[in-house]
Amino acid sequence: MTTILLAIDTDVERAKEQVESVTTLPLMREDTRLIIYHVFRADGEGADARNLRSVSTAIEKLEDAGFEVEVRQSSGDVVRGILDEAERIDADIISLAGRKRSPTKKALFGSVSQDVLLKSERAVLFETTTN
Template sequence: MYRVLAAIGTDEERAREQAETIVDLPRNGDVAVTLFHDFDGDNPEGASVQQVAAVRRAAERLEDQAIDVGYAESSGDAARAVLETADDVGADLLCLAPRKRTPTGKALFGSVTQQVILESDRPVLVVGAESAGE
């Protein structure tokens, strides 16, 4: 079984792009995808990952293609949580879709995607990178 961890934000279009990219990956066997969402530090309403619209859209597309879908969530340091969750689920590949930020914004606030790429010991697939700096 090939395991993918897809870190899903709140943007439904980026989530659909991630799901499409995963669906289009070459498959030599079964694929399981864990859809992960970080609640940016805290989650006062107590929402679950499955209540995030972008996560639901990605799950629908993956399940339409008979891909097994699981869920994971955290509240805190998103990059650290992605890396730890990848270890927990035994991910073979990480799939990320960066937020659109200006170069200045990236320099000031850092980038979860950049940190994951630099610290991961497994392949990282970045979806939609060409539009991330707009």
């Protein structure tokens, strides 16, 4: 069984590209566990990741491709949340989507994707978008 954690943010186009990168992998649908994971930055009490357009789009596209999908969520520090959830489910791959940013913007605003890439001991599938 291959377990993939798709860390989905709120951007629909990035979610579509991220899903496409996963669905093109040579995976046996029945032997693949896909978990869509969203971290709300603020207290997520009462929030439901399934209500986000990015998450609902990802679910629809993955199910159309023949995958069963689980959805999980948390709130707080995004990087810590992704790394902790990957550990909790023993993910083989963490799937991320990010946008191209200049070195200055990275230095000023940081990058969740960069932090996960640097801190994870797991394989990371990274899809870069231009938006």
